[in-house]
Amino acid sequence: MGERWIAAALLALALVGTCAVPPLAEAAKDRGCGAAEAASGETVLGETASGEAVPGETAPGEAAPAEEAPEAGCVLAETAGPAGSLADMRAAAVTGVPEEHRDAACYAVYRGLLETGPEGAFGGEEPVSRGEAVAALYRLSGVQVRVDECGYGDVPEEYRDAVAWAGSAGVSGGMGEGRFAPASPVTRSQLAAMLYRFAAWRGEDMTCRTAVCAEGEEVPAYAREAMDWVFDRGLYEGMTDNGIYPDLPVSRLQLACILARLERERDPLAGELALPEGGTASRSRERHEAIAQAVAAAARRHGAVGVQVAVVEGGAVTDTYRYGWAVQGTVPMTDRHKIRVASLSKVAVGLCAALLQEEGAVDYDAGIGAYWGTALWKPVTIRSILTHTSTLLNSESIAWDYEGVKAQLGSKSGYGGGTPGSLGSWNYNNHAFGILGQTLELASGRYLDDVLSERVLDFVGADGAFAAGALEQPELIAPLYRTRSLGRSADSVRSVARWSAPGATGRQFAGGFTTSAKDMAKLAALLAGDGCFEGVRLMEAASVERMEGHSARALPDGTYQALPMRLRPGTYGREALYYHTGSAYGVYNLLSYDPSTGDGVVVLTTGADGGKDACGIYAVCGEISRAVYDAIA
Structure with missing residues (x-):
């Protein structure tokens, strides 16, 4: 990859104010999630707090060393943030969404985090791809990075800027062998890791009081800390009433709800949304x-x-x-x-x-x-x-x-x-x-x-x-x-x-x-x-x-x-x-x-x-x- 996106992204980190990315890849390595792993986890580009390279990580496309001097090319975007009204948001052209999920879908579209299809079709049940997930967080970050190329040969132009930013910010890395797999569904474990790293990148309080445990379900090592934090924040509310299913893809409606919950304390509009709560009780468990x-x-x-x-x-x-x-x-x-x-x-x-x-x-x-x-x-x-x-x-x-x-x-x-x-x-x-x-x-x-x-x-x-x-x-x-x-x-x-x-x-x-x-x-x-x-x-x-x-x-x-x-x-x-x-x-x-x-x-x-x-x-x-x-x- 060229040096331009590295420098641009580093300047973005300085402008926004970043924090060190937790060394989750070390836990992934313990489970065997190294650079060549193709499916069960994702590797992340970043550094430990001490500045030493994290073992077992996949660097996007042999990027230039982070110590090289940054060059201009990255600016903070004027985010939609506090602007806009609930009425304006609810007027967004979104179709095919259950009423209890409509606020979340409209919010994601209104803030430009997710796109709709023809005639506002939201496709809420469809799995979110890794490219879409990273792009949504990129848009939410308020950072604009423009790159000419990306270190992953399988990333199309529409996701190139987002993937470059995510790699630099430590939010998401590749899947080994020089692949980012942008079209593959993002799993609950992968998304949890992205959300956790994104919150740490924004300098949020990462204190966690929850330990996730489900009989017969193993959360991948690289995502365990992240999954605990996601549950502690209630971001997966309503998604896991019947099991964690760490390798299950995340739907577009589920991602819309997650992003709205993530922004509740930062975006006044998100705080006003009517979001679905936990699922219905099981009569079998009751009886x-x-x-x-x-x-x-x-x-x-x-x-x-x-x-x-x-x-x-x-x-x-x-x-x-x-x-x-x-x-x-x-x-x-x-x-x-x-x-x-x-x-x-x-x-x-x-x-x-x-x-x-x-x-x-x-x-x-x-x-x-x-x-x-x-x-x-x-x-x-x-x-x-x-x-x-x-x-x-x-x-x-x-x-x-x-x-x-x-x-x-x-x-x-x-x-x-x-x-x-x-x-x-x-x-x-x-x-x-x-x-x-x-x-x-x-x-x-x-x-x-x-x-x-x-x-x-x-x-x-x-x-x-x-x-x-x-x-x-x-x-x-x-x-x-x-x-x-x-x-x-x-x-x-x-x-x-x-x-x-x-x-x-x-x-x-x-x-x-x-x-x-x-x-x-x-x-x-x-x-x-x-x-x-x-x-x-x-x-x-x-x-x-x-x-x-x-x-x-x-x-x-x-x-x-x-x-x-x-x-x-x-x-x-x-x-x-x-x-x-x-x-x-x-x-x-x-x-x-x-x-x-x-x-x-x-x-x-x-x-x-x-x-x-x-x-x-x-x-x-x-x-x-x-x-x-x-x-x-």
């Missing part, structure tokens, strides 16, 4: 003991060895329950144990299909032969597989490997009767879902575990995989029990390693996904929230609508086939539920959610009997789900 008793009673009644339950309220995972043993008689079941979810795996495969359609990698209605490089005997599509109407033969004896499946697709012997896509051809089909998983991997060139991780699981802090041996904590995999006998050992589940190449096998996609009820409920919450998780859009609403699209005519059991869940009217006290069941090796599982309220329940069991209720759902799961739905209604 936790009664629900826990109902869970235990149902588990005992059906002879379960172990049970996990997770509750979704209004599209958020709010509560969990557990009963019995992960390892019979020796290891109690916890929320963190991983259980093979059987056919709930099909929901994960269906979610992958929706995400890949968003990316343009697949077409629901195109013949899958194009992804296999072969002619199909029948016009099988992704949609027909998702709806169990593909007419592909379904047998455990059919080959699951790439070559065997490719031969099946091109042969008359690989199909049954009927027309693909016709409800009259409906036949629940495990083998077809194996083929679907392979098809999605071949089309995208990626393992489905990577698709889920990159698009959803990493953001929401979930640990789940089709290749169970690749889980972050495979030691937490629980054995599966058939009544009181071993149905499948934990070592056997752990032995499933990642296959040789994407699409090499389809064996795990019909039932091999392994995770906890809590983490499976995060997928249910994403669907129940129409593609939003904790206020942030992770997938398009149209994708969820496509998954929920169902047959106009009911199946013989009174359900309506969706992609791949089924819709059952009048179930467990709800007008209708989308649901999927799963059973194998003695597990009996259920995922369900109410599309009207966003409520949902995930039940994973081992060792229970397989009796079914009047809805045709495993009774142990149905009784627990009914108790939860009644309690949270």
